Amino acid sequence: xxxxxxxxxxxxxxxxxxxxxxxxxxxxxxxxxxxxxxxxxxxxxxxxxxxxxxxxxxxxxxxxxxxxxxxxxxxxxxxxxxxxxxxxxxxxxxxxxxxxxxxxxxxxxxxxxxxxxxxxxxxxxxxxxxxxxxxxxxxxxxxxxxxxxxxxxxxxxxxxxxxxxxxxxxxxxxxxxxxxxxxxxxxxxxxxxxxxxxxxxxxxxxxxxxxxxxxxxxxxxxxxxxxxxxxxxxxxxxxxxxxxxxxxxxxxxxxxxxxxxxxxxxxxxxxxxxxxxxxxxxxxxxxxxxxxxxxxxxxxxxxxxxxxxxxxxxxxxxxxxxxxxxxxxxxxxxxxxxxxxxxxxxxxxxxxxxxxxxxxxxxxxxxxxxxxxxxxxxxxxxxxxxxxxxxxxxxxxxxxxxxxxxxxxxxxxxxxxxxxxxxxxxxxxxxxxxxxxxxxxxxxxxxxxxxxxxxxxxxxxxxxxxxxxxxxxxxxxxxxxxxxxxxxxxxxxxxxxxxxxxxxxxxxxxxxxxxxxxxxxxxxxxxxxxxxxxxxxxxxxxxxxxxxxxxxxxxxxxxxxxxxxxxxxxxxxxxxxxxxxxxxxxxxxxxxxxxxxxxxxxxxxxxxxxxxxxxxxxxxxxxx
Numbered sequence: 001x002x003x004x005x006x007x008x009x010x011x012x013x014x015x016x017x018x019x020x021x022x023x024x025x026x027x028x029x030x031x032x033x034x035x036x037x038x039x040x041x042x043x044x045x046x047x048x049x050x051x052x053x054x055x056x057x058x059x060x061x062x063x064x065x066x067x068x069x070x071x072x073x074x075x076x077x078x079x080x081x082x083x084x085x086x087x088x089x090x091x092x093x094x095x096x097x098x099x100x101x102x103x104x105x106x107x108x109x110x111x112x113x114x115x116x117x118x119x120x121x122x123x124x125x126x127x128x129x130x131x132x133x134x135x136x137x138x139x140x141x142x143x144x145x146x147x148x149x150x151x152x153x154x155x156x157x158x159x160x161x162x163x164x165x166x167x168x169x170x171x172x173x174x175x176x177x178x179x180x181x182x183x184x185x186x187x188x189x190x191x192x193x194x195x196x197x198x199x200x201x202x203x204x205x206x207x208x209x210x211x212x213x214x215x216x217x218x219x220x221x222x223x224x225x226x227x228x229x230x231x232x233x234x235x236x237x238x239x240x241x242x243x244x245x246x247x248x249x250x251x252x253x254x255x256x257x258x259x260x261x262x263x264x265x266x267x268x269x270x271x272x273x274x275x276x277x278x279x280x281x282x283x284x285x286x287x288x289x290x291x292x293x294x295x296x297x298x299x300x301x302x303x304x305x306x307x308x309x310x311x312x313x314x315x316x317x318x319x320x321x322x323x324x325x326x327x328x329x330x331x332x333x334x335x336x337x338x339x340x341x342x343x344x345x346x347x348x349x350x351x352x353x354x355x356x357x358x359x360x361x362x363x364x365x366x367x368x369x370x371x372x373x374x375x376x377x378x379x380x381x382x383x384x385x386x387x388x389x390x391x392x393x394x395x396x397x398x399x400x401x402x403x404x405x406x407x408x409x410x411x412x413x414x415x416x417x418x419x420x421x422x423x424x425x426x427x428x429x430x431x432x433x434x435x436x437x438x439x440x441x442x443x444x445x446x447x448x449x450x451x452x453x454x455x456x457x458x459x460x461x462x463x464x465x466x467x468x469x470x471x472x473x474x475x476x477x478x479x480x481x482x483x484x485x486x487x488x489x490x491x492x493x494x495x496x497x498x499x500x501x502x503x504x505x506x507x508x509x510x511x512x513x514x515x516x517x518x519x520x521x522x523x524x525x526x527x528x529x530x531x532x533x534x535x536x537x538x539x540x541x542x543x544x545x546x547x548x549x550x551x552x553x554x555x556x557x558x559x560x561x562x563x564x565x566x567x568x569x570x571x572x573x574x575x576x577x578x579x580x581x582x583x584x585x586x587x588x589x590x591x592x593x594x595x596x597x598x599x600x601x602x603x604x605x606x607x608x609x610x611x612x613x614x615x616x617x618x619x620x621x622x623x624x
Contacts, residue, residue: 003098006153012163014102016259017095018046018144023171023258025050026178027310031141033179036168039145040185042158043105047143052112055130065130067110067119071100072126100124102149109143111136123149162192165199172201173210174258174308207241207306215304218248221358222351226344230336235312238336240271242305244355252300254307256314256324265317265324267309270333272296277334278341283356286349290360290440298363309333367445368462368499387452391416391426402474403456404512404569405429407488410557415478418565425472427456432488436495437601450495461499467506475503476576478512478568480555481529493579494601497593504581511577514559514568518551527567 003013025031031050038044054066061069074097100106101124110117116136120127148157161184172180180201189195203209208227225243232238254261254268261267276296283291309329317323345352386392389412395401403425406412412428419426434447444450454461459470477492479485489511496509503509515527517534521542528534534550542548553559556568568574581593599607 003102008160008163011148011153011157012159012167014099014146014148015044015046015159015164016167017099018044018146019167019171020257020259021096021144022046022048022050022142023175023178025141026175027258031178033181034168034171035143035181035183036164037183038159038161038164038185038188040187041147042188043145043147044159044164045143045145047109047141049139049141052110052140052142053108055110055112055117065119067108067117067130068126071097071106071108071119071121072124073097096144097124099144099146102152103146104149104151106144106146108145111139111141158188160192161188161195165195169201170210170253170255170260171258173203173207173306174255176206177202177204207239207308210306211241211243211304214251215243215245215248218304219246220244221246222354223348224351226341228340230340232309232311232332232336234332236310236332238267238310238333239308240306240337242275242300242303244303244358249304250302252303252305252307254309254324256309256311256316256321258308259316259321261316261322261324263317263323266326266329267307267324267333268300269296270330271307271337272300273330273334274337274341275299278338278345279356279359281342282345282352283360286353286356288356288360290364291356293363293367293440294359295363295366298359298366302358302362307333364440364444365462369464370445387427387455389428389452390456391419393420393425394422398471398473401425401472402476402510403427403472404476404478405453405492406556407431407479407485408555408557411478411480411555414557414559414561414564415569417561418569420569424569425456427453429453429488432484433491433495435491435601436498437597438603453495454499457500457503459500459503465500465502467502470503470508473508474510475508476510476512478514478556481514481516481553482555485555490601494597496579497581497597501581504579507578507580509579511579512568513575513577514553514556514564516553518553518563519548520551521548522546 003010003017019034019036022031022034025048026034028050031048033049035045035047037046053070056066058064058066058069100121103121104123106121108119108121110130114135114137116133116139117130118133119130148159150157165182165184168180168182172178182196182199182201184195184197186197189197205212206229208225211225211227221244225241227241229237229239252268254264254271256265256267273296276294276299279299280291280294283289283294309324311326311329311332313326314324314329315326317325345355391412393401393403401423404415404419404427406415406426406428408431409428412426415426415428429449433449434443436444436450439447457471457475459466459468475496477489479488493509493511496504513529516530517528519526519528519534519537519542524541526537526541528537538548538550556564559567566573599611
């Protein structure tokens, strides 16, 4: 109930309980150093130079000392009420008595009022009253040495040196200037030689030092972390240090009164609220409307950071203290952090803009994933929901099948009549689809054409893309052979490149090559892709008498189904271009494909203008 079980984590919880008591003395200003030692016999000794546990007779148990009551009775500690500790990690006098009960032997030394007292215990029961060991003029504080009971934790139970050292290090970061002295027996370091035999841990910068050491040389979004501390209304304080790495560790840790809250809690919620409100307000200030979609997880999910609060009478969920549930802390932390974050953003616009762009991008990715999950199959046996405009093929397996993405309902009608019903599916699109490279996630989420397309393919998109769920072997873009058709094809290719790049890499995306002209003379008819091809066909294939008739197709919808099948859809006669992603020398010459797509299709029109200007001298003739 109190330490969570009998596994390795629970074993280390014993040490944490004793260390928390020592840290309470530090936080209260009564101690400046703590000693921690992991001994060869698997015992742990923790000592501080605080005031020492009282050894006087307990007011309610005249025949027992206060020391013995604290070590053997639940809720009997000196922190239970009163002003002895305003911000304590060990809350109710439970921890040390539980450690005693779960140890086969424990020795407690108390140097108080210039006198040294010693008491030993066996499986939670005192071997006798505290013994007066004489004068202790140059010593003060409490020393606790305990050995976890092998009957409870197993014969091989032992605290790991790396975990205990990490615990000591985290406590040193949490209290600026405290000195924690570490010592570890050589045989206890056998499984983790990276842990030093001896070390002195002291970090004047507190959490900022912890963040710096965690990030090492990682490049950050912006130039500097967001770090600081502030007093909380009504007493207590908060300290934080947060950075957004380009490519590095992303983790968030929080503490209350130096106790790690592994499951977060109300103090985390307050920090999230402050960061979210601050970044949204900054986005509104600089005119970035996309900032409105940000939530707290978009900010902290990509961050590496720490939060530490010190409050009076915290309330945790369970004695293991994994989650803080004091309701008022959310507002207190939000208020304390918000002003500091506002100054951080407005004081460095370049870093603030970089952070805003980064968080907005995370928000858009989150919304994309949410939308994709809405269209995913819930079970393999459930019938796939398909968009109403899709005319599906009859073959059950994907092998040999293809879906035509057709420009407009009129062309879709012709394609449906021209298709092979067993292997060819038709999905009409309403003209020019959304440009996903420049549109907001909200517009992308609301676009019905793209939603229908993702639903029809069945494979998901983005991080949720699953090649095995692709319902067709080939995805064929079939648009008119004119400028508008080329634009629509470009928009579709941009969509697949951004949302389903693996579909392209795996060779599933194709571009149909419908004719622009029909050339006939007598009983001979040929089809031309463009003007140059038309002139070539006339020169090479049409001779002699008879008028040469040239008709230009206005679009696929104007083409009779028989001609559409013959020229564009019949695998035996058609031409298809397979779409790929440039790599190697081709990519080096044009820049990366990602850069090219962003330049030509992205949100910044000045990049497209520069592209046009660079290539304008190469245009000899403009066909208007």
